[in-house]
Amino acid sequence: MELTFECPHCRMIDHTESVEASGRALCRHCLRERELAPDAFDAEGGLAKCPACGSADLYIRKDFPQALGLAIVTAGFAASTAFWYSERPLSAYLVLGSSLLLDMILYRWVPDVAVCYRCSSQIRGPGIDPGGRRGAFDLAVGERYRQERLRARALKAGGASAEPESKPAPEAGGDAT
Secondary structure, three states: OEEEEEOOOOOOEEEEOOHHHHOEEEOOOOOOEEEOOOOOEOOOOOEOOOOOOOOOOEEEEEOOOHHHHHHHHHHHHHHHHHHHHOOOHHHHHHHHHHHHHHHHHHHHHOOEEEEEOOOOOEEEOOOOOHHHOOOOOOHHHHHHHHHHHHHHHHHHHOOOOOOOOOOOOOOOOOOOO
16 A cells, blocks of 8 residues: 655655555655554554554545546536537537546546545555445544644644643642642
8 A cells, every 4th residue: 555644844745655564654855754553454454544643534535636627527517508608509418428427437447545534644555445434524523633733733833732731749748639
């Protein structure tokens, strides 16, 4: 499997192949290695968790640029509109049908990719969805992780740590209340 991740040190996007065998990911921009989650893969080699952050919350989407898909739909709509304007409805329907057929072919042909809600890492390759248990993007889960990122950013900007603080031990001979 291939892992595409954001380096926590230099914030550049990089990828590493054969992630299930390596256990480490090297950023080719800053040349730093990062540890991968040791329990990210199950016994059969299928994906159990995100290798980059260890989160079990992953979703499946098509590995296709959304901008290109939108461009195909827009071009089909524009060509169809031009044929409708010139009073050629059969040509307009043919353009719409061709756009639909192209979309269906691309949907079947383009492989899936698993995406982590927490760190947005992408995992490609066979075994990303063993048993078909992962679904499409869930807005509630995505919003929970978005709120988590906003809280961590606010804490960091305020100078506080995102880690929970431990309570100080009561002083000897003092009031423990």
